[in-house]
Amino acid sequence: MPRVARARVSMVSSIHPMATKDEIKYYASLKQKKAREESGLFIAEGRKIVAEGLKSPCECARLFVKAGTPKSDPDVASLLEGWSYETLGELDFDRISDTENSQGVIGIFDYRKLIIQKPTADRLIALFDLADPRNMGTITRTCDWFGIKELLIGETCVDLFNPKTIRSTMGSIFHTRFILSKNLVDELGRYRETYKIVTADVAGTDYRAFDYSGKGIYVFSNEARGPSDGILAATDEVVTIPGGGKAESLNVASAASIIVARIFG
């Protein structure tokens, strides 16, 4: 298993030993949840996201640049400056990459510094049974925009460190701290002593009339099925976004954006 090492070096642009074929294969395997869980490593792709990762407390195990990426481009140059990176041929790079528009930069990061064991913020977002990695990433980005720093991720959600989630966060993954729940219903039950548990669903209080002051955990649920009976039983208040049009529902990331924005006025 490759060693994870903080690779900041000064004025040396490439001192890392070349990645072997086996290492490339190993890093490509980080597209799978199992390999991520075993190692604590994940793939961050794209200039903005990698730049945020390098500024974060997360260890960077490896930094890859695709052959042909213009290293004299000011964005790329400032990203790579002071870091040890390796240029990979197109074939090797694309094995690790998950996108057609990777912008030629991939970082392999350790996510463990992003994980916390219990809530410390006054307001958190909790996600129950989310299936679409893009929704999860977009919600993380919206939370980061408004300054919500902690997310509680239910055990049946799509994996947070899925490359598609990471890309949708646009770097916000590195600004946020996550509690990876083992049993969201139980945990909400416990946190209820200190937090008001507020769940978005049909047929609740109009979200515009709700009082967002005080400590709260705001729960958003599966795209098709909504909150479970268990989640509703652990809920102090249900909030609803009234519509008036003909759509049957809102996208969960849209609903979360509307309510998170409202928390701030």
Next chain:
Amino acid sequence: MPRVARARVSMVSSIHPMATKDEIKYYASLKQKKAREESGLFIAEGRKIVAEGLKSPCECARLFVKAGTPKSDPDVASLLEGWSYETLGELDFDRISDTENSQGVIGIFDYRKLIIQKPTADRLIALFDLADPRNMGTITRTCDWFGIKELLIGETCVDLFNPKTIRSTMGSIFHTRFILSKNLVDELGRYRETYKIVTADVAGTDYRAFDYSGKGIYVFSNEARGPSDGILAATDEVVTIPGGGKAESLNVASAASIIVARIFG
């Protein structure tokens, strides 16, 4: 070119002639913008979306069900009842399908009844240079939720009838009317006589302080580049969603959701 015909029949479940190999190939070609533009046809996939299509004024050219889809399932049965459909083998179905989870139902619809030539509503959303079909679809769905019935689509946006856009609308494509702009900047300039043109961007009026009464066109722009100088020149007021966190920007569908929700209070 296959004939487009309204195929509602009573109590007859399958009278359509079997699709030939050439027809399957033709319908699969509707994944490409060029083929859609030439024919006015597009692919709608998934039970909910097809059901909304069949309720809409759009002509349904063909209705395909994947072999093995349980036609006794109440959802599928009520969807197909009274319509002429054809069961396709997995291979043929998958050639037309764009998704791994198609739910076994595809409708080929004519989009021309969804197109209008100029705005008639009091409030519209305009999209400038949007690149991600999912963002476009999600914005359409949010608009439909809040009862915004008309969208103005800039000429450099990703194609509205892209299968990924359609899927993200979750059927709202059929509830909405679209003006397909040939020159968005010019058109906004003309509509400005009757509508206030309001563009979301950094550094404008706080969206919470803005007065949304009266006729307005609300413009949302490219995910990375934002509004162009031309768009800003055609703008009466810029509105901004203040953050306070560390994200550099909001996802455009999230921003649109927040502002559209605010239009309604």
